[in-house]
Amino acid sequence: MTEHKPVPGSNAPGKSVILELISYDRETYNKHDSLNVEELCNNLQPNQVNWVNLDGLHDLDIIEKLQAKFSLHPLLIDDIMADQRPKAEEFEGYLFFTLKMLYKIDSRDIDYEQINFVLGKDFLLSFQEKEGDLFDGFRDRIRLDLGKVRKKQGDYLLYRLIDIIVDNYYNVLDRIGDIIEEIEEKVYENPTNKTFNRIQSLKKELIYLRKALYPLREALGKLVKGESEFIKEENLMYYADVYDHVSHLIDSSDTYKDLTSSLMDIHINAMNTRMNEVMKVLTVISTIFMPLTFIVGVYGMNFDHMPELRWPSGYYIVWGIMLLIVISMLVFFRRKKWF
């Protein structure tokens, strides 16, 4: 939950860094793994799309060399190194786009990772701290020349990468939807603390999702309006499509937020109903047995002069009276609809 701090593990030299270059155009495709920065710079192909991916932001040396090579602004480097809200920002010579990538969505707690893109004329840089991303399938598609990506420029590549990240949000929301349905069935009949805690953790996930989605829509909106020279007009509609998806995601997360607060109401009501029942049981029992106990107490007194004690049928009369009391109590409670 800490924010804006430098990513932990910075300057940890033991941790490996992955630097990867994919260059392609309609005809050619080249992939270079485990390069150092100098090799990478030599391998950049002037008239092709050069996708440079860096996993691991703690090697300041690499960052600095990339900064020099692509003349990245110091503010941009600051933004890459620290936690940022999703945004699109135009610098001289390139467009900067940062957003949150979700992964490990199967486990209870979602992990967010910031991914940063720098889109220039013939290059796209992507920066992230942790190894591994959502793009492996897509890399194959580039290699095999599936879809339009090889026929298009870097702005289309950026669209595809954002689109893949956004699609991944749908999985999280679908899972939240499933859990809501599951809880809903349980909460009516058996409101336990466990269901309550699940509702709370759903709410928390939705809070974080919205924090990632709202500024993302804003950032995409900026691009869709055609404010950036790095997105060709013919590709604006692709960004508009992602924009629509994010809007849809926001709608859904709003809906789910309303549904979780509805679940909360159901839980609270179920708790109160239970409390009510408990109190009724207590009251019925007390109301029936307190008078009876009093009566038998009366005839347990040791006064010398208690004429009823001497009556032959006194004992049975007392039983009769007590039976009458019980019956009238039950009728009273029945009328009050207590059971």
Next chain:
Amino acid sequence: MTEHKPVPGSNAPGKSVILELISYDRETYNKHDSLNVEELCNNLQPNQVNWVNLDGLHDLDIIEKLQAKFSLHPLLIDDIMADQRPKAEEFEGYLFFTLKMLYKIDSRDIDYEQINFVLGKDFLLSFQEKEGDLFDGFRDRIRLDLGKVRKKQGDYLLYRLIDIIVDNYYNVLDRIGDIIEEIEEKVYENPTNKTFNRIQSLKKELIYLRKALYPLREALGKLVKGESEFIKEENLMYYADVYDHVSHLIDSSDTYKDLTSSLMDIHINAMNTRMNEVMKVLTVISTIFMPLTFIVGVYGMNFDHMPELRWPSGYYIVWGIMLLIVISMLVFFRRKKWF
């Protein structure tokens, strides 16, 4: 509650698909059922309104052929196949409009289905997954040349179809209004869990309704502003009218939302009032009988020296004291307005 997934049942070859063409102008009217795509293409009438309706989105072959014939954009096809928020989007050569259609509104749970329209110069395509729609009566009106539809172009046809769908929302809201009134009468006198659950399911219906209505208004607002070249200016006022209806629906759903939360308050208050009553009964009974039981306990003790036990009128004096206690308790509670 799952979203953005491909519609279940895709590629299920067993499921039938309905492809239907209605072509008309002022003079002529033709309807072709159960066509295959090739026949359909041959039957399109250049200077007439051609309404192509496809029920069943799982036959990818048909979709692809239609895509080719009408040169539909791949993004549009994606939007048709997946769950979308209602929107209007202009492509080159046609206008895309998608919204949610309600049906089976008599049952407890409302069913939403996405319906997609593509409006071109001389054609209107409508796509939906499930068979059956709300337009049968309207098809007859076209055939019989009732109303203005035969005198107008495809943009008017689209307006009419949207209008029919929106009118159907009114039925749902009316039913919700009726249920609210019904619950309101009950909840004051007898707040059961059943009424509570009905309130909750109303709330849920309203949440989904709003999710369908807000983006629909937005989409219509785009058309009303005259941004689309496919809606003739003379027909803008019809779209403005549907826009007003949707605004009215939103107002009503807001009102109903406020009313259901008011019902919740009433329910909760009724529950609390009951709880209060139960507690009062318990307290009154305890407060009266505990002192009495103590007193009779005192004279049930077996001490050798308890002078009161020997008094001839001791028993009667005790009864007198206990009567006094009861009366003073009742006066006390009366003053506290406990009953």
Next chain:
Amino acid sequence: MTEHKPVPGSNAPGKSVILELISYDRETYNKHDSLNVEELCNNLQPNQVNWVNLDGLHDLDIIEKLQAKFSLHPLLIDDIMADQRPKAEEFEGYLFFTLKMLYKIDSRDIDYEQINFVLGKDFLLSFQEKEGDLFDGFRDRIRLDLGKVRKKQGDYLLYRLIDIIVDNYYNVLDRIGDIIEEIEEKVYENPTNKTFNRIQSLKKELIYLRKALYPLREALGKLVKGESEFIKEENLMYYADVYDHVSHLIDSSDTYKDLTSSLMDIHINAMNTRMNEVMKVLTVISTIFMPLTFIVGVYGMNFDHMPELRWPSGYYIVWGIMLLIVISMLVFFRRKKWF
């Protein structure tokens, strides 16, 4: 609570319909009652203000004739016949304005009725379902040539009619304000279900009021901006004045909404305080008498060997101990500030 339905009682031929024409200019004034449509059309005065008032929308024949005479758009007729949100809409040849009129405001439940205006060059049509309106006093003012109305055109007449309707809203809000003050005094001392239900019905009234007021402000805002050619610029300030009144009404209804939710809080707190008191009484009584009852129970046991029972002062010692217990309990509760 049903909406958008055709007004109930349509086509009920037994119900009477009132059609009325008032024509005036600076010099002349004419009023015609109980006309049929043909007579009315003959009596229209070309260069005067012609105010045509129709009470009763179920006679479709009259509506159709008026539609033909004034060339009203079918959409407009639909809007008149069905429940609409307040709006202003410009058609070719006239301006359409619809809003809600309040009446029977003295009774508990407010009645809303939709009133529709059509303002043309030299005519103003007003349509409503039920007989009787708020304009009788104003009709006299026209006849007697009081105020400016005879010196002005139809747009001023429309302003005056809207102003009269809006002024009537103030009565409702004043009454709500009075009731809030009344409840406030009661709720602190005696939170009964009756006060709670009154708060709820206030809330409901405010919900409906806001539903009528917000779109009305929107509609007036459209006119104030000078978008309509049927409102002369010199009269815009009158509409601005009504606009301000409606804004003021909205402010007040917001204030009252906040006050009613404050009343709810007070009510709930008063309920809880009572519950707390009840529980304290129960607990104090139980805590005092349970130990005492236990002690006297001890000496009610029948063991052969219970030395205390034989002590001459045993009985008095027990009383002393019990007194000690009661006193220490009372001190304990006093310290806990339970009473």
Next chain:
Amino acid sequence: MTEHKPVPGSNAPGKSVILELISYDRETYNKHDSLNVEELCNNLQPNQVNWVNLDGLHDLDIIEKLQAKFSLHPLLIDDIMADQRPKAEEFEGYLFFTLKMLYKIDSRDIDYEQINFVLGKDFLLSFQEKEGDLFDGFRDRIRLDLGKVRKKQGDYLLYRLIDIIVDNYYNVLDRIGDIIEEIEEKVYENPTNKTFNRIQSLKKELIYLRKALYPLREALGKLVKGESEFIKEENLMYYADVYDHVSHLIDSSDTYKDLTSSLMDIHINAMNTRMNEVMKVLTVISTIFMPLTFIVGVYGMNFDHMPELRWPSGYYIVWGIMLLIVISMLVFFRRKKWF
């Protein structure tokens, strides 16, 4: 709480009316008290600032004469006579500005009074119902030629008067801030109904404050944008300064609103905590003494054959058992952390 009604006491001839004229420029200063309207009109100084102040709106005769003299619009007169939301409105020949003045702020209940300004070329009219205002100190500053006011025109005078009124709001908010701090200290330790009622009355004060402040900001915003010809551009920054003050007041009232709702939460939690404690005491006492009372009851039975009763140490064994029960209960409650 009634609104838009004519000010009570209208036409009450007994009540005195104050009409006052202050005329000044750089060199001269004149003040005329208790004038009648005719005298006032004769004393107006053409090229000076003429500040006409009227306390008491019930003398319709004076109002009508002023209306004639300054050619005030009838709508403006209506606005002066009735309760209005703060607003700025430009008429031909003058600017109308109305806002709420606070006074008697030391007492528990704040009094709001509407004050109306009409700013013309060489005059400023101020209207209010009740005698006495906040401007006495400022009148002295004009007379003594302190500050800039004598060097400036009527628009600067209007700014100063509004500024004085707005400054007075700060006093109220400061007092509210002090009360919040005071309550906060108490509510944690001792949540009484008295503190609750104070919170509620704070909330009510804030509701009314906001109702006065929001439209005031709107009205000032209109002026700051330079829409009025009666405010010279060189003085716009003064209005911008008041605008900022009102924004600051709104921020503070929002903050205080949040703080009062936080106080409510604390109060409710404190109440619940107390309730919990009460219930725990009751339960601990009941759980300890009920089994004990049962046991002593067992040996109070009068069966002929109860072997324990004959055991010499039976009595002591029972005491031992009971001691064991008490100890184990205490251990149980300790583990549950009930005390």
Next chain:
Amino acid sequence: MTEHKPVPGSNAPGKSVILELISYDRETYNKHDSLNVEELCNNLQPNQVNWVNLDGLHDLDIIEKLQAKFSLHPLLIDDIMADQRPKAEEFEGYLFFTLKMLYKIDSRDIDYEQINFVLGKDFLLSFQEKEGDLFDGFRDRIRLDLGKVRKKQGDYLLYRLIDIIVDNYYNVLDRIGDIIEEIEEKVYENPTNKTFNRIQSLKKELIYLRKALYPLREALGKLVKGESEFIKEENLMYYADVYDHVSHLIDSSDTYKDLTSSLMDIHINAMNTRMNEVMKVLTVISTIFMPLTFIVGVYGMNFDHMPELRWPSGYYIVWGIMLLIVISMLVFFRRKKWF
């Protein structure tokens, strides 16, 4: 919590005032401590950046001299002396910027101090009441010519100072985030009043943070739009960066606000669950022992004719019955899932 008042301690001559001047350009750097105003004015370097810092606003004499020297507007002086919401305002000849500086963030209660900047062509004035600020490290960087500051003008200096202040907000938010996580772990298992009070104090801190942040974003937004001539266009992106940081801070504070209200829900639910448990214990104990106590009471009665008392096995039968009752009660509660 008092606002808009003159800073306490004004005119307290005993309190020391710090007046400091730092002048620099690319080549030279001069720092003058403990100057009086006259000396300061003589030391201003025409073509360098002159940063004048004043700690202590109570010496009106200094303020007046500075006002005269830099021709500061009286309104600006008022704004410096009183509590203001963060804002940017352009005066003739300089830009005024005021915001809140946080310090003593380690202690429980955050301290806010207003800091005011006046940016002119070749000077930057900074005013604050209390001694000590966050800029000491940065002063060293200027002296040592680290970073870009010596190569840039006053607008960059202002950016850096604001940036340092904003960065400090991150520390507060991080600490709040840590506390939220800490509380969350505790509140599930053990909802004490202490955790509740910590949640409340978090909420309060967030309320104040937001009050400082929202207008700050507004003020920065004004600058970012390039409305001020005192910010060079080449430096706008730096201000845009601070703007983004403040937006991020607002997002985070919103998220934390949602999380604290979620914590509140958890706390309240935990409290209710406990209450429920307590009530269940009470009810179970009462329901088991009340009937038993009644039964033993029956056989404690002293009637002459009670046949059971004479049965040899009567005592054992009673024990049997009581055992049966206990067992059936336990089964009943088990089925109700009470334990």
